[in-house]
Amino acid sequence: MLHWLVMGKIIRLALGFLFLILGVIGLMLPVIPQWPFLIPAFMLLSYDIPWFMKMRIKIRTKYPNSVGKWEGVVSRYTDKWFGPQGR
16 A cells, blocks of 8 residues: 555656646747646645645635635545545
């Protein structure tokens, strides 16, 4: 069981950084949209990196309705694919 949790964390971090890199490329190139990559990267990395977690908490307090809907979707899929995230 522990092996799957570690693999889930590694996959979550790898996907988060991949989306982050694609989002940054999208910021520089007008052909690639950046927000569809930056938002999932932010949500995936916020479970393991403290800076992203702090920013997620700040955004959640400022925009509770929008973030609540998005976190519901993200948590449904991350719980399904990677297991509970320690909430």
